[in-house]
Amino acid sequence: MGIKLVILDYDLTFVDNYVDFYEAYSSTLKTYGCEPPGFDKFMEMLEHDMLEDSVPAGISKDDFWRLFRRLYVSRHGVLKKGCREALIALKTKYHTKTVIISGRESSPSFIWMELRRLGVDEFIDEVYTLQDLVYLNGVEESLFDKTWLINYVMRKHGVQPCQTVFLGDYITDYVSALKSGVYFIGVNQSEVRGGLMRKKGVSLVAKDFYDVLLHLSSLNHVMC
Known part of the structure; x- marks a missing residue:
């Protein structure tokens, strides 16, 4: 699938x-x-x-x-290298749902405004921040834990963990992915930070979204 x-x-x-x-x-x-x-x-x-x-x-x-x-608000962000191309591929080749789950506790509207400024809002289906945990009666077991929101999004869209990939730059993202049972790709252009992720057990680390696409292609053949 x-x-x-x-x-x-x-x-x-x-x-x-x-x-x-x-x-x-x-x-x-x-x-x-x-x-x-x-x-x-x-x-x-x-x-x-x-x-x-x-x-x-x-x-x-x-x-x-x-x-x-x-x-934390959006003012100076620029897209990661290859991000737009990856988003287009996700929609046209893989036909996936694409959802942002941010570790901020500010309104998702800040992110939506920046997505519109960057011209990629049409490729994103939903945006959640940790502020949404309050409205959804969710649970944050530890600081920056996104497990509950990941599980919520999967349930909402009727998707299994083995059909889901989570992309993040920090070790708490990886831990949330492990707890949710989803595949994880680390995104870090820094050799140092990428190396730290590998030491923590992350097997797939991408420097940019062109690398992400390569990893997604390989994962797509082993997912349920």
Whole structure:
């Protein structure tokens, strides 16, 4: 039967928007009275997966990252290399549903506005953020866990885990995919971050969406 549903994380997976990430991170630090690092230092911490442990002492990590994801909005994003071509292929060759599940806790309307600005909104069927968990009475077992939303989307569209692929750039995306039983493709143009994902057990890591298409083609032959 092959691929029926492709779920995409948004920030740093679907789009390159490091400035948006930096602005949200800096605003969160300032809210807590802390001075943010320069952009180069921020990028170094992101590259080496050090941001999670960068929350200043005395501040709840959960509170910090929940505020961060509420402040995260779309302003400076550009499509990942090959993204438009991949979206066209998903619709014309694979005839899949394409759904974005973002780790933000802000309104999906921000993402829809950017999708329209980027000219790819017609290729996306639905957008969810972690804000939707509140409206849907969903469960977030740990911070940035997307398992419940992945399962919700599969149920809504009548698709099995073995017909579903989830694309993400971070290890929490991979863990959510494992818990949901869906196939996972890591998306990281950085050799360092891609290597970190492989060390965590991710077998398929793509540098861009041209690589994603190659992985999807190989997966399509082994899916139920």
